[in-house]
Amino acid sequence: MLPMSTHPIPAPDDTPELLDRRVGPYGEVALRRRGPHFEVIANGTFLMDTSDGRSERLLISAALDALDGARGAHVLIGGLGVGFSLAEAAQDRRPxxxxxxxxxxxxxxWHTGADAPLAPFAGQGHGDPRAEIVHADLMDHLRTTEDRYDALCLDIDNGPDWTVTDSNDSLYSETGLDLLERTLGDGGVLAVWSAAHSPAFEARLRARFARIEVIEVPVHVERGVPDVVYLSSRG
Ligand SMILES: C[S@@+](CC[C@H](N)C(=O)[O-])C[C@H]1O[C@@H](n2cnc3c(N)ncnc32)[C@H](O)[C@@H]1O
Incomplete structure (x- = not known):
């Protein structure tokens, strides 16, 4: 890992600067800096940057708002990314x-230690006694956990139709939805982030959940399609 504490000055032409890259079981993960922003590239796919965060925050706030009696709720966030969703959960008193x-x-x-480049984007999340980071694949975690969650807030890909690795496809399939339903507590809410509408995934949700809300969040990119948050619950 390169020394993050140096925070080199960005190139004047805004060329992205590679800060770190690692090869792991799911391909290469890279952290780049472009001007004041950081970018995460995973397995050759642009995952996200630190320039906005509204839809990643809404993933959490909308799920909590949809819960009947969200106080004390157990919220699962999959995955950490740059930390916007964690920041939103931590600044809310309900979980x-x-x-x-x-x-x-x-x-x-990249979130750990005094000079960790992504830690500021997680707000108060890393010091929050309610928060725990589990190093695991989400599907493995869902298969093995005995916890039942009030809110499952998932943002591990660019969406059901644009996954980072093939192994993530199953999360959005009937098998993955079976697993998510098993892990969802009574009265719980499933929230899934996507960079675009996914009609096939929405149809699968509608076939098994009584209530579905599809929330669009406009993006700042010229001609970009809105981000989408799918909220589902049984009643
Ligand atoms: C788009 S980012 C998450 C964005 C996050 N909502 C935020 O606010 O920054 C996706 C994250 O999910 C992680 N991820 C991808 N597939 C995963 C899986 N199967 N299990 C757990 N984490 C996963 C990636 O490594 C990445 O950190």
């Missing part, structure tokens, strides 16, 4: 527990 599941050690490292 009683916040479990963040992240499979990339590199991402966790």
């Amino acid at each position: 009683g527990r916040i479990t963040v599941v992240e499979r990339e050690r590199a991402i966790i490292d």
Whole structure:
């Protein structure tokens, strides 16, 4: 890992600067700096940057708002990314527990320590006694956990139709939805982030959940399509 504490001055032409790259079980993960922003590239896919964060925050706030009696709620966030969703959960008094599941050690490292480049984007999340980061693949975690979550807030890909690795496809399939339903507590809410509408995924949600809300969040990119948050609950 390169020394993050040096925070080199960005190139005047805004060329991205590679700060770190690691090769792990799910391909290469890289952290780049472009001007004042950081970018995460995973397995050759641009995952996200630190320039906005509204839809990643809404993933959490909308799920909590949809819960009947959200106080004390156990919220699962999958995955950590740059930390916007964790920041949103931590600044809200309603969650009683916040479990963040992240499979990339590199991402966790970029949040850890005094000069960690991504830590500021997680707000108060890293010092919050309610929050815990679990280093695991989300599907493995869902298969093995005995916890039942009030809110499952998932943002591990660019969406159901644009996954970072093939192994993530199953999360959005009937098998993945079975697992998510099993892990969702009574009265719980499933929230799934996507960079675009996914009609096939929405149809799968509608076939098994009584209430579905599809929330669009406009993006700042010229001609960009809105981000989408799918909120689902049984009643
Ligand atoms: C788009 S980012 C998350 C954005 C996050 N909502 C935020 O506010 O920054 C996706 C994250 O999910 C992680 N991830 C991808 N697949 C995963 C999986 N199967 N299990 C756990 N984490 C995963 C990636 O390493 C990355 O950190």
